Amino acid sequence: MAGEGAGRHETGFSLVELMVGMVLGLMLIAGAVSIYLATKRSYVEVEQVAALTENARFAEQIMGDSLRQAGFLGEVTANKVEVDPDLTAAALVGDCATPAEAGAYNLSRLGYAATVANDGTALGCIDDGVAGTDVLVIKRVLPRPFSAGPRVRDPNDPPGGAIDTPGSLEDGRTYVMTNNVTGLLFDGASPPTITVGGEVPGGTAWEYQYEVFYVRRVNADPDIPTMLSRRVLSYNPSTSAMEFTTEDLAEGVEDLQLLFGYDSTGNGEVDTYKDQAAIVGNWPSVESVEAFMLVRSAVKDVQYTDVKTYQLGGALPVGPKNDNYRRLLSHTSVSLRNLKLMIRGDA
Numbered sequence: 001m002a003g004e005g006a007g008r009h010e011t012g013f014s015l016v017e018l019m020v021g022m023v024l025g026l027m028l029i030a031g032a033v034s035i036y037l038a039t040k041r042s043y044v045e046v047e048q049v050a051a052l053t054e055n056a057r058f059a060e061q062i063m064g065d066s067l068r069q070a071g072f073l074g075e076v077t078a079n080k081v082e083v084d085p086d087l088t089a090a091a092l093v094g095d096c097a098t099p100a101e102a103g104a105y106n107l108s109r110l111g112y113a114a115t116v117a118n119d120g121t122a123l124g125c126i127d128d129g130v131a132g133t134d135v136l137v138i139k140r141v142l143p144r145p146f147s148a149g150p151r152v153r154d155p156n157d158p159p160g161g162a163i164d165t166p167g168s169l170e171d172g173r174t175y176v177m178t179n180n181v182t183g184l185l186f187d188g189a190s191p192p193t194i195t196v197g198g199e200v201p202g203g204t205a206w207e208y209q210y211e212v213f214y215v216r217r218v219n220a221d222p223d224i225p226t227m228l229s230r231r232v233l234s235y236n237p238s239t240s241a242m243e244f245t246t247e248d249l250a251e252g253v254e255d256l257q258l259l260f261g262y263d264s265t266g267n268g269e270v271d272t273y274k275d276q277a278a279i280v281g282n283w284p285s286v287e288s289v290e291a292f293m294l295v296r297s298a299v300k301d302v303q304y305t306d307v308k309t310y311q312l313g314g315a316l317p318v319g320p321k322n323d324n325y326r327r328l329l330s331h332t333s334v335s336l337r338n339l340k341l342m343i344r345g346d347a
Contacts, residue, residue, distance in 0.1 A: 048297045048326050056295045056330035059228045059250035064334050066211055067289055069140045071110040071338035074178035074206045078107045081176060081183035086190060094244035096212050096231065098124030102137050104210040104233050105185060109283060110339065112137035113258055113276035116214065126214055130226055133215040134258045134276060141176050141206035148194060161195060163205050172240040174208040215256050216248065225298050228253035252296045257312035261288035268344055275314045287340045293330040300324035
């Protein structure tokens with residue numbers, strides 16, 4: 001029995017085999033880590049690009065929708081709409097009325113543009129803008145008419161007597177009452193008469209909309225992204241009056257530059273584009289707008305360096321930034337249909 005035990009040998013890994021196994025294991029772990037890091041990097045890149053695209057598209061859409069309706073004042077063109085003296089007599093705190101034609105109740109110009117000064121100010125109403133970016137003013141009415149409903153069941157309230165569909169006009173809100181001949185910009189507390197022989201016979205009311213788009217600096221910290229914002233003349237139910245409010249629309253927009261297209265030959269077609277500083281004297285002929293926006297990601301990617309140069313319209317090239325933020329250059333062109341109709345109709 002003792003002889004049998006003496007013939008047994010203990011088996012296991014030699015040092016060489018152990019080292020080879022460890023090396024192979026490390027190689028597998030390194031490969032798994034490499035795949036994980038590459039997947040994570042790809043995910044971060046896709047996520048940031050998707051966020052940039054979404055912000056740019058939203059900014060384009062909301063500004064483009066307002067531009068397409070610029071100058072829409074109901075059934076008549078702006079030169080046929082008068083402004084109620086009582087409305088202009090009331091001071092609007094925060095009105096962007098520097099110069100006067102940019103002001104909320106000045107219908108001599110239905111669109112306007114300016115550039116933010118080095119101290120962040122523009123139009124007398126903006127003090128938190130990004131220096132060198134453009135500001136866009138749009139005046140229009142909302143495409144929801146208020147009319148006198150056919151209340152034939154009440155002989156004391158014949159059709160056309162008062163606005164009641166889809167609701168009555170509210171005190172403090174600003175409206176434009178129009179028919180196919182004339183119009184009036186007024187406060188809902190004092191609507192014009194719309195009966196036969198009245199101020200605006202058979203008139204339809206439209207709620208007035210005044211918007212100022214600009215790039216707003218939220219914080220002095222450069223890591224906090226700037227915003228595409230707008231100042232809006234809106235109704236405050238608590239005070240029953242129109243006031244200016246600031247709305248943040250799209251995060252990460254850090255530059256906005258505009259080009260305005262107009263007809264310089266009189267043939268009805270846009271043939272010249274200029275920026276807001278050079279368009280002076282040609283505002284009545286503007287028929288289209290090209291908007292360029294530079295959108296930045298909200299967070300850094302330490303493995304990415306922005307070495308690109310961006311051309312925003314006629315402005316000087318921007319970049320390279322040489323930082324760790326991704327950027328997307330957005331461009332949209334909008335035809336100003338209502339202003340074009342005024343020009344071609346010699347309104």
